[in-house]
Amino acid sequence: MISPKTGEGSLEPRQALVDVRLFLQRRSAVFGALIMLVMILISIFGPLIAPFSPSAPDYSHILAAPSLHHLMGTDEFGRDILSRILNGARLTLAVGFIGAFASALLGTPIGLATAYFGGWLDDIVMRVVDVVLAFPGILLAIGVIAILGPGLQNVIITIIVFGVPMFARIVRGSALGIKNLEYIEAAKAGGATTGRILFQHMLRNLVGPITVQLTLQMAQAILVASSLGFLGFGAQPPTPEWGAMLAEGRMFLTIAPWVDIFPGVCIFLAVLGFNMLGDGLNDMLDPRLRR
């Protein structure tokens, strides 16, 4: 859908999806992209480079402070925290990716259709969106978990339940701004089908805001998933999910703070990375902010 076709596209008010030079000027975006790259690498190779098993207890090294042997110390079962973090990265990233992409995939067509058709469809769908978003973020998630029960899979579902209306609202807002532009009129006059107008002509010009929202949504998804993990509603022990690790380590905050410091720093960096990337992309794609 991004590949330009000959003859059309050149007259559309479209920006290149990624203008590399512009991107590299944004230090925050570059930093965010680097963090994301590291996260992806750890997700793939983490278990291979982990020095210890993430699950095997070692009762002779319980709650050991960080040292050359255990760089981030050990937890209450003597498990190496660095190894657990390296093994847990893929869970965090998976929740972020799946949660955000599924939300975009379901929410974008809804936003496009409501903006384009308007009328009663728009009224009804947007009222439903208002209702779902009237439940403050994590509270909706807790409500859904109360129905479905705890678990990482259900956490992803709650993220999607909240993400879809979010995307629908944002895509609709952006789509309203372009649906009366001349090139859409021209496409209509040229006999393009509704589907083609929606998913080719309109969607192509919304790639910017959707990408930004996708990135920010990943940050939100990671935050919500780790909060639910911490509350005991997400991944269950002994899964090395970072939020669940913090829930386990909370009891040892007074005597072994490293159990709580490192997983938290990792969540923070992951969220920070996606936020900075989204922020940088937003600045880049919004010419009004370039000053």
Add this chain to the structure above:
Amino acid sequence: MASYLVRRVLQIIPTIIGVSILAFLFIHAIPGNPAIVMAGPNASTQTIHNLSVQFGLDRPLIEQYWYFLVNAVHGQFGTSFGDGQPVTKIIGYHFMPTVELAFFGLGLAVVIGVGAGIISAVRRNSTLDYTVMTLSMMGVSFPAFWLAMMLIALFAVRLHALPSGGDAGWTSFILPVISLGTSGAASIARFTRQSMVTTLTSDYVRTGRAKGVRESALILKHAFKNALGPIITIIGIQFGFLLGGAVVVEVVYAWPGLGNLLITSVESRNYPVIQTLLLLFSLEFILASLLVDIAYAIVNPRVRYD
């Protein structure tokens, strides 16, 4: 203004009805017969029957919803499992601690956020601006519960300076309020800066400067007043996040509020309490949005005549 007010109040009615339907359906969304799930694995048929009658689960859905609404209007939300107390009474115990926490948390977020945002906008592209914006980017990325734990580790465990939890005197407010207010302050700072940059670079501010208006009056009276609209909007949105954040922060600090109540209720499958809390939280959020829109209309008269 009056007609705008009426229109805006009427607009939230469908949302409130929708929220009430969602909260009502919550009990029915539990897999299996709600009465059996609620009664637990070892319940007698009599208990299950009583629960069915208590929630009217043997009636048609529409009728059940109607009774749910009528009861809700009368302030009746059923009884809590376990101790059999009225849900409203239990929520009453936990209401004020959360309100206080949210009030001070939002207060901190607004004061620091708006202040830092204005300074950043006035000194934009300076080192100070970059520092504030970097800090605010970090602020929105902190998981609130982790920040809460780290503050405890530092100020309560290491320095013995502040209490690590509970609700005893004003000192026990300090750490929870900081944990709760940080991300809000960071968000508000970013939006304030953006909004202020827009007004500070506009023509009427340049004209004012050329006329010789004092810089402080220019910033606060001319630019800030016009930047206020978006700032109020983001403060309203932050209130919703704050209610959510209060849940995890309350758990970390053993704060006797609604958040802690919600978590223990989910753990013990105390569905009437969960249902009422979901309704309450969303109504608060809707009310906050309404207040924000009214405030917006006051500072920006153009909105009223849309």
